[in-house]
Amino acid sequence: MKQETSQTTQKTNKGIKKIGVLTSGGDAPGMNAAIRAVTRSAIAHNLEVIGIHHGFKGLIENEFTPLTSSGVSGILQNGGTILKTARSREFLTEEGRAKAYQNLVNAGINAVVVIGGDGSFTGALVFSKEFDIPFVGIPATIDNDIFGTDYTIGYDTALNTVVQAVDKIKDTAASHGRVFFIEVMGREAGLLALNGGIAVGAEVILIPESNTEHQAFDRFISKGYKRKKTSGIVVIAEGEEMGGALKLAKKAEQENPDLDIRVSILGHMQRGGNPTAQDRVAATKMGVAAVDAILDDQKSIMVGLRYGKIVHVPFNKAVKLNHSIDQDLLEIQRLITI
Ligand SMILES: Nc1ncnc2c1ncn2[C@@H]1O[C@H](COP(=O)(O)OP(=O)(O)O)[C@@H](O)[C@H]1O
Ligand SMILES: O=P(O)(O)OC[C@H]1O[C@](O)(COP(=O)(O)O)[C@@H](O)[C@@H]1O
Ligand SMILES: [Mg+2]
Numbered sequence: 430m431k432q433e434t435s436q437t438t439q440k441t442n443k444g445i446k447k448i449g450v451l452t453s454g455g456d457a458p459g460m461n462a463a464i465r466a467v468t469r470s471a472i473a474h475n476l477e478v479i480g481i482h483h484g485f486k487g488l489i490e491n492e493f494t495p496l497t498s499s500g501v502s503g504i505l506q507n508g509g510t511i512l513k514t515a516r517s518r519e520f521l522t523e524e525g526r527a528k529a530y531q532n533l534v535n536a537g538i539n540a541v542v543v544i545g546g547d548g549s550f551t552g553a554l555v556f557s558k559e560f561d562i563p564f565v566g567i568p569a570t571i572d573n574d575i576f577g578t579d580y581t582i583g584y585d586t587a588l589n590t591v592v593q594a595v596d597k598i599k600d601t602a603a604s605h606g607r608v609f610f611i612e613v614m615g616r617e618a619g620l621l622a623l624n625g626g627i628a629v630g631a632e633v634i635l636i637p638e639s640n641t642e643h644q645a646f647d648r649f650i651s652k653g654y655k656r657k658k659t660s661g662i663v664v665i666a667e668g669e670e671m672g673g674a675l676k677l678a679k680k681a682e683q684e685n686p687d688l689d690i691r692v693s694i695l696g697h698m699q700r701g702g703n704p705t706a707q708d709r710v711a712a713t714k715m716g717v718a719a720v721d722a723i724l725d726d727q728k729s730i731m732v733g734l735r736y737g738k739i740v741h742v743p744f745n746k747a748v749k750l751n752h753s754i755d756q757d758l759l760e761i762q763r764l765i766t767i
Pocket of ligand 1: 453454455485515516517518519520521522545546547548549550551552553555570
């Protein structure tokens, strides 16, 4: 039988000997898998790796610890981030960023991998306009709202958490004949609510990207619930412009006093838990690609996935443009409901 051999090419770059890695902004399941992939692939390319704790805050406060291959063992399957995360006000200031730069220089760090969302990439972009240490980003947010990548680490795990939670709520909703208003995370983004809503067969889905659903609830009540439905699920994205689940439920109660309405806000449970296989694989691909990008002298870019392949997206595009909602999904939802 023919034996297949695989060989990884070791890259070198004279200017890059030591890299830093940090997680920033909202945590997302799969961040640990990305830290592991960055660390192990950097070590495979003979680089030293420094873990920076608490995101940009730790960059300013010098919270640096060397990472080893064994040091990132046993973390692939865990939610959260071993490097911790933070939102840093000081990094918004020039003085804060200057401190961060000085700490990086003192530690001999030649490049930094930032695992985070749009805010973190904006910070990295601002920094890289002022200082000459390259930053490369890995998109990680349960919202999946970053332009230029089909996928952000954490989204699939959060989506499955939403589905599990709503399936449970549906059992009690059906038993009591109640209508549940369920709020799903997504400050400015409705993808989690939209796909989560479709996956659980929600009667109505309200998201910030579409205002055509304003009549959806009325339609559901008049045509669906009153005629043949005995219970119902309304999924609302946190950032819905008409209001959150509590406000919309109150309004619905006033307009339909005969309805038995309950509210459930899923909250931060959506950010935790063991990452799904999809999140672990995406994080591993992107972690390796981020180190490759650094060794190829890339800077101020995010590595992303388009149609399953690695792409490089300049930070300024990733943070400025919107990740649009697939209008077909909204159409599918309208067709399938009632
Ligand atoms: N315009 C900016 N200039 C400098 N730093 C920024 C800027 N915007 C965001 N940041 C930094 O990025 C951090 C993370 O951003 P945030 O929006 O909270 O999270 P996420 O990366 O998950 O979107 C902020 O706490 C801040 O330190
Ligand atoms: O944990 P916090 O600070 O309450 O933030 C909540 C927000 O973070 C998210 O979970 C993720 O957003 P980011 O990844 O951009 O931080 C949003 O869906 C939610 O609105
Ligand atoms: Mg964000």
